[in-house]
Amino acid sequence: MRAAAATLLAITATVVGLLAAQPAQAVVICEQFGTTVAGSYIIQNNRWGTSATQCINTTSNGFTVTQQDGQGNTSGAPVSYPSIYLGCHYSNCSPNSPLPKQISTIGTANSSIGVSYPSSGTFNGSYDIWLNADTNVSGVQDTEIMIWLNRQGNIQPIGSQTGTANIAGRGWQVWTGSNGQNNVVSYLFTGSVITSFSFDVMDFIRDTFTRGSQYGTSAWYLTSIQAGFEPWSGGVGLAVNSFSASVTNSGGTQPPGTPGTPTTSNVTSSSVTLNWAASSGTVNSYLIERATGATSTSFTQVGTSSSPSFTNSGLAANTTYRYRVRAQNNAGTSGYSGIVNVTTTSGGGGGGCTTTATPSSQWNNGYVMNVTVTNTGTSTLNGWTSTVTLPSGHAHTGSWPTAATVSGQTLTQRNQNWNGSLAPGQSATWGFQASRPNGSTQLPTSFGCTSP
CATH class of the missing domain: 2.60.120.180 (Glycoside hydrolase family 11/12, catalytic domain)
Known part of the structure; x- marks a missing residue:
């Protein structure tokens, strides 16, 4: 009986083990x-x-x-x-x-x-x-x-x-x-x-x-x-x-993502307000850099901000400045944003203008952009010159309402008789088409505008 009981226990243990393993x-x-x-x-x-x-x-x-x-x-x-x-x-x-x-x-x-x-x-x-x-x-x-x-x-x-x-x-x-x-x-x-x-x-x-x-x-x-x-x-x-x-906390263990290209608002003869899409990840602060001149690459830091917005004061009237932004945390700094060109208005209540552009369509190796020229001054503009600089490797393939002047990578469009007079806040538009290398998603980020 003891032997039989021992055998039964062994068999039972084996069966339980097999069931547990399934x-x-x-x-x-x-x-x-x-x-x-x-x-x-x-x-x-x-x-x-x-x-x-x-x-x-x-x-x-x-x-x-x-x-x-x-x-x-x-x-x-x-x-x-x-x-x-x-x-x-x-x-x-x-x-x-x-x-x-x-x-x-x-x-x-x-x-x-x-x-x-x-x-x-x-x-x-x-x-x-x-x-x-x-x-x-x-x-x-x-x-x-x-x-x-x-x-x-x-x-x-x-x-x-x-x-x-x-x-x-x-x-x-x-x-x-x-x-x-x-x-x-x-x-x-x-x-x-x-x-x-x-x-x-x-x-x-x-x-x-x-x-x-x-x-x-x-x-x-x-x-x-x-x-x-x-x-x-x-x-x-x-x-x-x-x-x-799985998801982990940032905790500043890696640098933040690259912020968006700045856009501008409230452009005056002496100040510019910048806004940009926030970086991903942990951001301790944003570093704002500026260069003077429509094509200058001599950037220096002019301020910091804890939010994706910054007002730069003490600027010269009727002058083109270039801005770029990057983010930082304890782990390091992000890449630079795209560059935006901003031209301050003329002093003493004069005129000034800005150029902005948005893509209307894109495809694998090209794009079309609509360009807006805006009078940001306090008096009527009587003529304007708008510029867009294409990234390296891009090529101009057409523009309207008239053909833009092309010098290197810079497209220049001047006003026509019918759209040269712009009241304060009023805008005129032009557009262009360009090609780019296959697989690229890059778009122009360098713009300029001057007025007489």
Whole structure:
């Protein structure tokens, strides 16, 4: 009996050991918005665009699409976004979520993924990075950053291609647009399809901020890091084999990001107010540098600021100054912003003017810019001369309403009889088209204006 009992105990211990060694059973989700917790993450079926069945088998850090019966229009939206995420999505937050977190306080947001794709179907494999101006995660967020790892079928990102980027060691087409609810910045892979990827999400966020302040600033919040697939049709076999994401505090452990190119306001005969897009990361202060003369490169520091704004006083009237900015913290300094040229107005109530420019369209190797000449003085201008300096490697290919004079990299446009007289605050416009090296996203940042 003792021998039998000992044998039974041994058998029982072996069985318990074998059961404990088995992985947990996979959760199958077919509910439209069904979710499950997977460690530090949430996995969601997210079948938002169809009433047809979709099912996913989940694992501890991924999932596989096992059924997808929906059919989307390739000129419209996909049928779903089955995905795994860190953070919050429609108030459903992952366990002990570090998100939402203000972007200026984030050091790194590292993520890695391994994915598999079937040979048939129309779908993309993509990250969805969500940013919001505040911490409200109950609904649609303000900006969506999509990182396309793969594209199969006749589909494309929202909007149109407006530039290119080189991030995380790869080349990307950059598309910008809106889906009617939020702004979307998409990074479409170039080169080989991505099946394994490790990167810092912050690199894409920083690049997004260079595309315009409407997409966010460092005062906004990162609310979730999601990865999965958007199927239009098919998609059985799409799989996230592994996923990880983590967020660390900045704490000044790395230099801040490069601030935006300054714009100007309240230009007088003796002062200029500068404003710029804030740097990402921790910023102790901004360093403002100035050079005198439309083409001068002799910059000296003229002040510091704890916010992305600065007023420079004690300037000479009717003089062109150049400004650039960089940020600093305990870890070091950022790169320099772009340069802005500002011409002060004439003294004694005279006239003065400024030149500003904005891109109206961009493509892989060129762009069109609309240029505005504004009377910033207190008396009527009777004639003006506006200049734009193109970056190295760029070439003028056309301008209007008349051909600009080209000297080296500088374009000069003078007023016509019908637009030379500008009352205080009034503006005139001209425009130009230029080419640039393939893959460049650089635009002119050096402008000047003089008046008789």
